[in-house]
Amino acid sequence: MSKKTKSKRFKFPEETSVIFALILLVGIVGSMRPTFLKPENLLNLAASYSISALLAGCIVYLLSMGEIDLSFGWILNLSAVVAGLAMIAGIPVWISILLGIVAGGIMGAINGALAVVMRLPLIIVTLGTASIFQGISLISNKSGSVVPTDEKLRANIFFRALGGEIDTPIPFILIFVVFSFFVLHFTLHKTRFGYRVLAIGSNPEAARLAGIPTKRIKILACTLMGVVSGIGGVLFLGFRGAVDPSTGANLLLPVVAAAIIGGTPLSGGAGTVWGSLVGALIVGVIGVGIVFLGIDAVWSTLVTGLVIIFAIGVDQIVRVRKNRIS
Amino acid sequence: MSKKTKSKRFKFPEETSVIFALILLVGIVGSMRPTFLKPENLLNLAASYSISALLAGCIVYLLSMGEIDLSFGWILNLSAVVAGLAMIAGIPVWISILLGIVAGGIMGAINGALAVVMRLPLIIVTLGTASIFQGISLISNKSGSVVPTDEKLRANIFFRALGGEIDTPIPFILIFVVFSFFVLHFTLHKTRFGYRVLAIGSNPEAARLAGIPTKRIKILACTLMGVVSGIGGVLFLGFRGAVDPSTGANLLLPVVAAAIIGGTPLSGGAGTVWGSLVGALIVGVIGVGIVFLGIDAVWSTLVTGLVIIFAIGVDQIVRVRKNRIS
Amino acid sequence: PAQAAPKKLTIGFVVHVIGNPFINQIIEAAKMAAKDLNVTIKVTGPAGAEGDAQLTAVQNMAASGVDGIATSVPAASMVNGLNAIIKAGTPIVQFNGLGVGVNAPYVGEKSVESGRLLGKMVLDKIGGKSAKGDVIVGNCYPGFPVLENRQKGVLESLKKAPGVKIVGPSDVKVDSAANFAAWQGLLAANPKALAMVGLCAPDVESIGKVNAAVPGSKTIGGGYDLTTGNLAALANGTAHISLGQTPFLQGYLPVYVLVDSIRSKTKINFSGFLNSGTEIVTPTSVIEPFKSAPLTFKQLQAMSASNKLTRAYYDKLVKTYVKDWRKNLAPIAEESA
Amino acid sequence: MNSQTTHKVISVRGLAKRYGGVKALNGLDLDLDANKVHAIVGENGAGKSTFMKILSGGVTPDDGSIEVLGEKFSSFSVQSASKLGIGIMYQELRLFQHRDVLTNLFPDREMRIGPFIARKKMAEIAIPVLKSIGLDVDLNQIVGELALSDQQLIELARVLIEKPRLLILDEPTSALNGRESERLLDLVRLLPKQGTTVLYVSHRLDEVFAVSQHITVLRNGSLVFSKPTSELDIPTVIAGIVGEKSVESIAKKTGSVDSNSKAEKVLEVKNLSNGRQVVDVSLNVAPGEIVGVAGLIGSGADELLETLFGARQKISGSVKFKGVKMQTLSPQNSVRDGVALIPADRKRVGLMMDRTVSDNLSQVSAGGYKRGTFFVSKSGIAITAERLVKKFAIKTENVQVRVGNLSGGNQQKVVIGKWLEIAPGLVLLDDPTRGVDIGAKVELFRLVREIAAEGKGILFRSTEISELTSLCDRIVVVKDGVSTREVSGVDDAELIKLINE
C-alpha cells in the first residue's frame, strides 16, 4: 500500500521554482535599495506590468495548444483605437469599451478561422494578420495618437478608476488582472474548454479522433486571445488616456518570455497560467530593478540579459532539485 | 506493385509551391510597373536581401532541429562590431574579418552550450543571450556607430567588392550568398551532420538511442548559426561600411518568416534551405514592391499584411493541389 | 567625504531608445551638463521605441527618488502618467519628442518648420518654384509624431513648385538594409526623380549609396541627422543636404533647466518651448543656429567624434542661450508653428 | 565442446531497475546460451522491455552485473552496446517519422563517399534485406506516411542490417499479420546458424513455441523459470506468466446471434468507398453481434474502420447507424452517436504520451463526448480513472503517472479503457490486442462479449486469424477494398485460404 501514501505526499506546485526565482530577484534588489521593497512601490510595479501579465496569462492557452500568436500586440492597439475613436465620435463610454473588446474578439476569430481554413500554423497566419491589424490601425487613426480628451469622457468611472484617480489601497487595474487570472486559470484547468485545449496541444490527431472539435476549439482559443487583447487595449486606453500608433509594438517578446519563463513549454500539452503571472513579474522586476540600482543605459541591456539567464538558471535548478526530492 | 510504379513517377520538388508564389508576386508587381522586371533591379533587390536570406538558410538548421535562436541578429551586430573595431585598431582587414566570424561562432557555441547544460530549449536561453550580446555591443561601441573610415581599409578588395565598387554583372554579395546556399543545402541533406540534425528534430529520443551525440550536434548547429551570423555581420560591414548599435535589431521576424514561408515547419524533422531563399525573396519583393508601386506609407503596412496572407495562401493551395496530383 | 554639504542632486534622464547614435549624442551632452553642474545623472531607456515601456521607466525613476527627470515623449499615451509624476512633485523637462499636454517645458527643434526648411533647401537645388519633375519622399516609421510633423513641413514647401510631383510618402523602413533596399527600389521605379527626401537618420546614408550605384545620377538627396554615415555621404557628394537637431542642446539644456529650477526652488510645472534650433549641413557649408561661431564641414566631422571638441564649441552657447533659458522660453505653440 | 560458461551469451546477476516506486526489474538472475532463439515472456509490465533496454544500453540499471558476449558490460551507452554487436528492435517504434525509408534504415550508420552520404551504396545493402522480410516500399517514401505494419518491418530491417551478434526483438510482430509474422519467424529461425543469438519478446505464445529453443518467463521483474522449449507446453508457460491467477481459455463463440433477424441493425454499410483503399464495402452488424473484418495487407481492412469512424473521408456509399442515415461521417459525429474506434497505433493517434493516465482515460468522456460536463474536475476524472484502472487491470503506480511511462501493453489498455468508458453502441476494434498479454487479452475478449451481450455491435479487425475465428459471429472478407464474402463458423485454416484466394 505504499502507493497510497505516495500519492498523498505533499507536492510542491509546479510554479514553486519560478516563484523562488522571483523572490530571489526581489530580495537582491531590495537588499541593495531598501525603498524598492516599499509596498506601494511593489504594487505600482505590479500595476505597470499588469497588462502584459494579462496577455501572458492568455497566450498560455495558445502555447499549450502548441500555437503562437504574433499579432496580439496589434490587436490590443487596434481595439484601443476602435474604443478611443468611438468615444471621440460621441458613443457612450461603456459601449465604446464593449466595441473595442468585440473588435479584439473579431480579430482573434479571424486569426483562428484563417489558420483552420488554410490549415496552417497560427504563427504563419499571424505573421500576416499582425501587419493587417497594424495597418488598419494606422489608417484609422491617420498615423496619429487617439486621445479621447473630452472632459465628460474622462469623468467616466472607468477612466477615473484605471487612471488611479479613485484611491484604492491596491490599484484597481491590479485587482482586475488578478481576478482575470483566477478566471483564466480556472478555465484552463477546470473546464471542458481548457481540457480540450490541452488535449489538442498534447496530441492533435488523438484529440481529433477522440471526437474533440479541434477546429472549433482552435478558433475559440484565438478568439479568447483576441478578447483578452481587446480588454488589454481598453485597459491601456483607460490607464494611459491615449493610444499611439506604436502602442503594442513591443509586447510580443516580453509577453511570450513571461509565459515561457513562467514554465509553459512551447511544445504544447501543458501550461501554467499562474506561472505566466510570475514570469511577467520577473520581467518587470528586472526592468524596474535596473532603474532602481541606477545601472547606466549602456550597461542595462547586458545586465538584463545576465539576469534573465540567472533567473531561468535558478528556476531550472530548483525544478531539478524538486523533482529529485519528490 | 502499384507502389513501385508510384516511386518512379516524376515528383515536383517541395519548393514548387513557394516558387510559384514568388513568381506570381513578381509578375503582379511587374505587370503594374514593367521597370520592376529589369534584370538589374531584380538583382539589386536580391542583393539587398541577401544577408537576411543567408541567415534564413541557416536558421533552417535550427528549425529542423525543433529549436529557435532569438539572438542571431545581435550575434551579427556584435561580430560586425568586433571586426570593425579590430580594423580601427589597425589589425589587417582579413584578420579582422576572421576575428568577427570567430566571435560569431563563439557566441553561437555559448548559446548551444547553455541550452545543453541548462537542459532548456534554445529559445529560452537566447532570450537572455540576445540581451547579453546586444549589451556587449553597446558597451564596446559606446552606443555609437563603428565606422572603419581609414582610406587604406576602404581600399581593401573586401570592402570594394561588397560595397559595389568593383563592377561585376551580378553583385558580388549575391554570388557569395548563392554559393553559401549550395553549401548549406548539401550539408543539411547530404552529410552525416545534416542527417543528425534532422534526426534530432524528428525524434530526439530515437536519435539518442541511435547513438547520435545529440548534445554535441546541438552545440554544433548553434555554432554554425553563430558563424553564419558572423559572416552576415562582416558582409554587412562591407556592404554598408559601418555598423550601428541598432544593426540586426529587426532581423528576427523577417528571417524566421522567410524560413517558414519557404516551407520549413517549426516542429522540426524537416527543412528546406532553398525554400528559405525563396521565402527571403518573397519578403524582399513585398517590401520593395510596395515602394515600387508607390503605395502610401500609411497604407503600406496593411498591404504588406494582405500580401503575406496572399502569398502563403497561394503556397498552400499549390501545395495541396500538388499532393493531390502526385 | 562631504560632511554637511547639501545632498548632491540626482537627475534621471530617460530616452525613448538606447543604442541610437543620435540619441547617444544627446546622452553625452546630458552627461556633460551633469558634470558641469555637479549632479548625478542616471540614464535609462527601453530597448525599442515604445511609449509604455518608456513611461514605466520614467515612473521607476521617480519611484527610485530622483530629484528631477528629463525625458523624451514620443507617445501621447505617456502624457497622463507624466502629469501624475509632476503633480506628485518631481519636476520634468521634455526633450526631442513633445507630449502635447504635458505640464513641463520642452526642448527640441521646430519639427514642422525644420521640414519646411528641408523642403525649401531641396527645392532650391532642383530649380526653385519652376522645378518640374518627381520628388520622392520616404517616411521610415509612419505614425511617429515628429516624423509626421516633418513630413507636413516638407510637403508644404515642395507644394510651392506646381511642377513638382510628390512620389510617396513611402514606407522606407528603419532597418538599414531594408531602408537601403526601399530607396533603391524607389529610384529604380522613378529613375528621373529630381530628388529623394528622407525623414529619418538612416535615409541620407542610404540615398547616398543608392545614388553612388547609379553612374551619373543627378538626383538630389536630402534628409535628417548628422550621423557619421550621413556626413560621409555628404562628403563624397552622393547626398546633398542633412539637417541636424543640435543634439548637444537637446541633451544639455534639459539637465540645466532641471537643476537650475530645483536649486532656485522655482516650479516648472507648465508647458513651454525651448528651441534647440536646426543645423543645416551641406558639403560646402555648415549653418549652426543661434549665431554660433562659423563651422567648417571638416570641423563638424571631427566634432561628431569628440565630446571635448563639442563641449568647447558650444561653450559660448552654454554661457548665453542656456543660461538665459527663462528668457528664451516661448509658448509651446511655436514648436509646430 | 568447451566449458559451459563460454557458451553463455548473457549472464545476469541481481539486476535491478526502479522507476520511482515501481520495481521494473527486481534482482534478476539469468544465464542464456549462445546461438539460440530465446523467448522472453511475461505479462504486461513484467519488465521485459526494461531488461532489453538495459542490454542495448538505452537504460542504466540501478544494481547488478551483466556479462554479454563474453565481456563485462559496464558502460551503459547505446554506442558501446552496438560496438559489442547488440542490435535491438524496440517495442515502441523509434523511427524518424519525417525522414524517408532509407534514412531510417541507417540511423547514424550512413555510408559515405567523402563527406557525402552514399545513398546508392546504402540502397544496395537495404534492398535484399527488405526483400528478405517481404517489405515492398519506395526507399524515398516518408516513413510517417506508411502503415504501422510497414513501419514495424522497417524497424526490423534496420536492426537486421546491423548484422548484430545478439539480436533483440521486442514484440516484433505485434502489428504484423499472419503471413508477415510467419516470414519473420522463418528468418529468425535461421539466425542462430549464422552465429546470431536472438532474444525474442512476444505475447503470442504460438509464435514463441514455433521459433524458440528456450523460454524465459518473467513476473514482477523477477525470474519465474528459464527452460528449454522442448520441456514446456503452452499451459505451463501461461501458468508461469500469470502466476496464481487462473486464465479461462478463449472459448470459441458459438453463433448465438441471428444476424438475419428483423431487429434493426446497429450498423448498415452499403457500397462504401473512400476513393483510395476502400473501394466498395457493404456489411452490417446486428445488435449483440461481433463481426470480424479479415483481409491481407493493403486490402483496406483497417482503413475501412477509420472510414466508418469518419477519421478518413468517405467519398460515396451509405452508412446507417441504428437505422439512421449518417450524413457526414466525422469523429465528432461518431463520438456523439456512440461509435468508438480503438486504434491500432496508440502512440500516434491513441494517447497523449506526456499526460497522466487519468487525463488519458478521461479524454473521450470528458473531452469528446457530448455528455461531458462544462466543468472538468481533476479529482472527478481521477476517480473515474481509478475505477477503469481496476476494471482493466492496468498496471500503474497511480493514475497520476505519465502514460508514456507505462509498459506497452498497459498503454494499450488505457486506450481501450478511455473508449469503453462512454459505453458506445458500436465499437470498431482495430487490432486491439496489439502488445496485450494473454491474461489481459482473455479479459478483453470477455469484455467485448459482455458489451455485445448488451445489444451493442462490434466490428473487429485483427492481425491474428485465431482471434477472428474465436471471437466473431461472422467474418467479412475484404479484398482490394471490396467486401467479397461473409463467412461464419470457419476455422483458422479455412479463413486463411479464403483471404488468400
Ligand SMILES: Nc1ncnc2c1ncn2[C@@H]1O[C@H](COP(=O)(O)OP(=O)(O)OP(=O)(O)O)[C@@H](O)[C@H]1O
Ligand atoms: N521510463 C519509465 N518511467 C517510469 N516507469 C517505467 C518506465 N519504463 C518502464 N516503467 C515501468 O516499469 C515496469 C516494467 O515495464 P516494461 O516496459 O519493462 O514491461 P514489459 O514487460 O515490457 O511490458 P509489456 O508487455 O506491456 O511491454 C512497468 O510497470 C512500467 O510502468
Ligand SMILES: Nc1ncnc2c1ncn2[C@@H]1O[C@H](COP(=O)(O)OP(=O)(O)OP(=O)(O)O)[C@@H](O)[C@H]1O
Ligand atoms: N497466416 C496468414 N496468412 C495469410 N493471411 C493472414 C494470415 N494471418 C492473418 N492474415 C490476414 O492478413 C490480413 C492483412 O492485414 P491487414 O488487415 O493488416 O491489412 P490492411 O491493414 O488492410 O493493410 P495495411 O496493413 O497495409 O494497412 C489480416 O487481416 C489477417 O487476417
Ligand SMILES: [Mg+2]
Ligand atoms: Mg514491453
Ligand SMILES: [Mg+2]
Ligand atoms: Mg495493417
